[in-house]
Amino acid sequence: MTISKLFPILTWGRDYSRQTLENDLLAAVIVTIMLIPQSLAYALLAGLPAQVGLYASIAPLVIYALFGTSRALAVGPVAVASLMTAAAVGELAAQGTPEYLGAAIALAFLSGLMLVAMGALRLGFLANFLSHPVISGFVTASGLIIAASQLRHILGVPGGGHNLVELAGSIWANIGAINLPTVVIGVFATAFLFWSRKALKPLLVARGARPRLADLLTKAAPVALVAATTLATWALGLAGAGVAIVGEIPSGLPRPTLPPLDLALWMQISTPALLISIVGYVETISVAQTLAAKRRQRIDPDQELIALGAANIGAAASGGFPVTGGFSRSVVNFEAGAQTPAAGAFTAVGIAAAAVFLTPLLHYLPKATLAATIIVAVLSLVDLGALARSFRYSRGDFAAMLATILVTLGTGVESGILAGVGLSIFLHLYRSSRPHFAVVGQVPGTEHFRNVNRHEVVVSPTIYSIRFDESLFFANARFIEDRINAAVAANPAIRHVVLVCPAVNFIDLSALESLEAVNARLKEAGIKLHLSEVKGPVMDRLQRSHFLQELGGQVFLTQYDAICALDEGCARRAFAARRGGV
Incomplete structure (x- = not known):
């Protein structure tokens, strides 16, 4: 200083x-x-x-x-x-x-x-x-x-x-x-x-x-x-x-x-x-x-x-x-x-x-x-x-x-x-332990993906894309694990799970272990776990672990890239959109 x-x-x-x-x-x-x-x-x-x-x-x-x-x-x-x-x-x-x-x-x-x-x-x-x-x-x-x-x-x-x-x-x-x-x-x-x-x-x-x-x-x-x-x-x-009055007040400056x-x-x-x-x-x-x-x-x-x-x-x-x-x-x-x-x-x-x-x-x-x-x-x-x-x-x-x-x-x-x-x-930890999440689908004719409950979107029955709007750490690791497991159990048609990460700024060790557990369970069920839109600092940390080597799926730059690689219908929809715009 x-x-x-x-x-x-x-x-x-x-x-x-x-x-x-x-x-x-x-x-x-x-x-x-x-x-x-x-x-x-x-x-x-x-x-x-x-x-x-x-x-x-x-x-x-x-x-x-x-x-x-x-x-x-x-x-x-x-x-x-x-x-x-x-x-x-x-x-x-x-x-x-x-x-x-x-x-x-x-x-x-x-x-x-x-x-x-x-x-x-x-x-x-x-x-x-x-x-x-x-x-x-x-x-x-x-x-x-x-x-x-x-x-x-x-x-x-x-x-x-x-x-x-x-x-x-x-x-x-x-x-x-x-x-x-x-x-x-x-x-x-x-x-x-x-x-x-x-x-x-x-x-x-x-x-x-x-x-x-x-x-x-x-x-x-x-x-x-x-x-x-x-x-x-x-x-x-x-x-x-x-x-009642104040009374006598000593005059003078304060002493040390x-x-x-x-x-x-x-x-x-x-x-x-x-x-x-x-x-x-x-x-x-x-x-x-x-x-x-x-x-x-x-x-x-x-x-x-x-x-x-x-x-x-x-x-x-x-x-x-x-x-x-x-x-x-x-x-x-x-x-x-x-x-x-x-x-x-x-x-x-x-x-x-x-x-x-x-x-x-x-x-x-x-x-x-x-x-x-x-x-x-x-x-x-x-x-x-x-x-x-x-x-x-x-x-x-x-x-x-x-x-x-x-x-x-x-x-x-x-x-x-x-x-x-x-x-x-307590309220901060409670909110963090139950982060906002959204199952997302593709807005027709675009490369954008939005919440299926708020927008008219297209989803593939074999792909489950979920976006968590919070960093992943010990307080919400179990919640994230439970949400993915519950969705897969409820829908036997799912073959790919894509974790959309634009809002994830940090993944701590507890959350990493939960992702490893999710990846292992999905592998046993014949389902691949993928990541998309992972930020650079988060990717740097993941590369220092064994998670990416054990990952059943891939890491995609954008969610659009992920859907086009995993869903053949995505390419057909994109072609139809371009043709309709000509």
Whole structure:
């Protein structure tokens, strides 16, 4: 690996211009305004002190600017990773304790090590085991759990839980303790955020504001809400009326931190760290590829593993928790005109300034305001309509999505993602073990062959031509063997079996042994096995075995060649077709 490949900044940095600097600075201002309340809110969601959210939004952005290949991706705390952090660490320590914070830091560090190792070994393909239905179902269920977990802050009641059942039960048990001022703040904050997202920019444009300024003011709406509710809570003395506030937030930059060197702790968080790594990488790479395609840029998936891993190690070293590429902030960064990852580094400077100068002003910030910020952010992730779409298209994908949603809602995020991955792998193996196949015949007057059940074709009673639309390997070897044996047993007139192979990209040893067994049985019955349209790499492998020497029939370049060699009627049909066309 070259230095420029490991540090992409050496590539894009050579062409960095004043105009690029101006675009990156403007994008950084907009993303900083958006990220301040989000960072505080996601720390609350993870069960950590508010300032930890700011810490997790400084070093990771600078590190990603050095290692990342996406020009617009913005890394930092996100809702799903924060929820997974709370679920993992909550099993090990009580919130508010040094042990809880230490476990969260260790989780970020271990997740970072895993991602860097995966990148060095070029294991980005492992994320493919999380199918889109599983990811969609997991994100939808996680969004519902996150929103439900914040209702207690909106209502001002105690409670908690790791799944929807526990959360609903705890809220119901404390429903009599609702705090009215908290409800007013929470409902107002939620309604304002929903309104500002949809209606504020059109209103400002209609009042004469320039679109760029209207967009900036819309992005700043959450900051205005934070300022307004904080000022109102202080002025009205609402903390004394039972409104939960953030309290004292230490000002200053994060100090270098080492994760707890506790082997037992690392063993306990290894599975959650792996899940956070994979889920975070899938989200990161999806966002990065989408934004890169819009500008005809490219990213390096394996380098993104290293960049994201280094960002998480940086988060741990600065007292933060797991981070990943966020969809909403990356889109905002892109639309604001960010040209290079330097925009993220400038955003880190803005967050650092907020950590130094603004934190004393947030003492009276209501937790209900942060809860509203989280609810509005995560509800955009919920897509229950995907269930109906997947049901219409694929029952298997629908089952994977529904199972992921139900298990996640019923038992928690870790069980949900594991169930979804397990079901996806099972469905893949099941489908592969029963590949689509077609008995094919000749389309009259042509050299084309199609499925006898879909087209009007000509078939010879003595030739059985079957096409398997899948590579042949251990999972489907027995199925293929059974189909050929059953067809021969049902039709005594068959004298030739032609295995049509245009879709076969690979034949493993198990499938080869099955073909050898089929060939031997057919020989004993006086039937010849033939192959047609075999791809070059597959043929190369077959030539390294004894199969071709023992093959009862021949290997034909095309299926038309096979039928013409084995069926005299083929030549007569071709002659008649040519004569009819003259």
